[in-house]
Amino acid sequence: MTFEEAKDTFIHTWGTLATQWGISRSMAQLHALLLISPNPMSTEEIMEQLQISRGNASMTLRDLMDWGLISKQLKPGERKEFFWAEKDIWKVARQVAKERRRREITPVVEVLNELKNIPTDTPEAQEFQRVMTGLSNVVGFADNTLNAVIKAEENWLMSQFLKVFR
Amino acid sequence: MTFEEAKDTFIHTWGTLATQWGISRSMAQLHALLLISPNPMSTEEIMEQLQISRGNASMTLRDLMDWGLISKQLKPGERKEFFWAEKDIWKVARQVAKERRRREITPVVEVLNELKNIPTDTPEAQEFQRVMTGLSNVVGFADNTLNAVIKAEENWLMSQFLKVFR
DNA sequence: CTAAACTTTCAAAATATTTTGAAAGTTTAG
DNA sequence: CTAAACTTTCAAAATATTTTGAAAGTTTAG
Numbered sequence: 374m375t376f377e378e379a380k381d382t383f384i385h386t387w388g389t390l391a392t393q394w395g396i397s398r399s400m401a402q403l404h405a406l407l408l409i410s411p412n413p414m415s416t417e418e419i420m421e422q423l424q425i426s427r428g429n430a431s432m433t434l435r436d437l438m439d440w441g442l443i444s445k446q447l448k449p450g451e452r453k454e455f456f457w458a459e460k461d462i463w464k465v466a467r468q469v470a471k472e473r474r475r476r477e478i479t480p481v482v483e484v485l486n487e488l489k490n491i492p493t494d495t496p497e498a499q500e501f502q503r504v505m506t507g508l509s510n511v512v513g514f515a516d517n518t519l520n521a522v523i524k525a526e527e528n529w530l531m532s533q534f535l536k537v538f539r
Numbered sequence: 540m541t542f543e544e545a546k547d548t549f550i551h552t553w554g555t556l557a558t559q560w561g562i563s564r565s566m567a568q569l570h571a572l573l574l575i576s577p578n579p580m581s582t583e584e585i586m587e588q589l590q591i592s593r594g595n596a597s598m599t600l601r602d603l604m605d606w607g608l609i610s611k612q613l614k615p616g617e618r619k620e621f622f623w624a625e626k627d628i629w630k631v632a633r634q635v636a637k638e639r640r641r642r643e644i645t646p647v648v649e650v651l652n653e654l655k656n657i658p659t660d661t662p663e664a665q666e667f668q669r670v671m672t673g674l675s676n677v678v679g680f681a682d683n684t685l686n687a688v689i690k691a692e693e694n695w696l697m698s699q700f701l702k703v704f705r
Numbered sequence: 706c707t708a709a710a711c712t713t714t715c716a717a718a719a720t721a722t723t724t725t726g727a728a729a730g731t732t733t734a735g
Numbered sequence: 736c737t738a739a740a741c742t743t744t745c746a747a748a749a750t751a752t753t754t755t756g757a758a759a760g761t762t763t764a765g
Contacts, residue, residue: 376664379657383671386650393643395561399723411666416742426725431743452733452740462673466680477559484552491545498542500577505549507628514632518684565753582712592755597713618710618763 380409384423399425403433404442404458413446413455441468467523474519482516485509546575550589565591569599570608570624579612579621607634633689640685648682651675 374382384405391401406422407414414422420430434456437443442465446455459465485505493499540548550571557567572588573580580588586596600622603609608631612621625631651671659665 374653374657376657376661376667379654379664379667382650383654383667386647390643390647393561395559397723408670409663409667411662427742428726428744429724432724435743454742460670460673462670462677466677477556481552481556484548487540488545488549491540491542495542496577497575498545501542501545501549501575504574504626504628507626511628511632563753593712594714594756595754598754601713620712 383409397433397436399423399429399433400436400440403430404437407437407443407456407458408460410457413448413457415453415455417453419456440472467525470519470522474516474523478512478516478519482509482512485512549575563599563602565589565595565599566602566606569596570603573603573609573622573624574626576623579614579623581619581621583619585622606638633691636685636688640682640689644678644682644685648675648678651678 384402387405388398388402392398402423403419406419416427416430416434419425419434420427423430425433434443437456437458438445443456443458446457448455459468485508489502489505489509491498491502493502550568553571554564554568558564568589569585572585582593582596582600585591585600586593589596591599600609603624604611609622609624612623614621625634651674655668655671655675657664657668659668
């Protein structure tokens, strides 16, 4: 496989994985492109490489910055903005875990805890409460796991990684 | 909050969380409905409750069965099929982890391992390999974490859950 | 075997999401 | 201040996804 083929395969595969986990394809693909670029890229270069419009590029770049995965860089003497991605993948994982926890998991934990408190005056309501309690535990587990990842040092993550191999 | 309100809030919240994680809204909502139903439900009842068409119900029920989250039940003397969901949420979580790992993570692990092997004859290719190696480790970590969840007993999960609280 | 009672399929319609690109906005060199 | 060089916005278009419902398929009581 040539480098160019590998690059395209990667961008494509990464986009597919992302959509399966609820992240938009262009966000994943643009992130992938910046991850493997040795240098910061301009909007022009990104548009060219991914064959997307200026508007799309601008919006997706902003989303990636909101997620804390890429940053702007200004080159002295140039008007254009350049973008680069954090390359330490463990840092990237921690950042993604942090954002997803904040945006998606924590709100659901709160709703579930509220729903646990309805009066259990009918068999339906009792069953409902049982399910809410179970879900609350499982979502809480996910929440805590993400939180552990967020707070972890790379070494800790590595040790967990190796541990499961035993 | 009345029981009916709580029920609607739950079905809605669950559908939202699901779409954020790449699971279709109707699948999550139908699953939610069956989870909180004390009795198996017929297709008719489900259509009525969620206000969806027969075709939609039929297809979504099949998807849920493919995921191993619900089962058919035939009541003696009735022609209709009834459906019920596994109520043990830890079992549900293990099943979901298993399916997502099989369908989504394992294939990506394989692609990444292949991409690690391209010749590193240019600086670009070297950077590429570095990123692939990093991703391979992180995705491998996720893969192993899911696998640990799958193989775990409820007690182990509970202990992990409590551990992170310390 | 027949026909009633059900379920599944799938093309078309509806809906949701993503993308485009021109216009508006912003920044800075001179 | 001006105008060139850029970025952002957002309505409309394109595309993708989901839903519908009628027709086809299947099962079983009799």
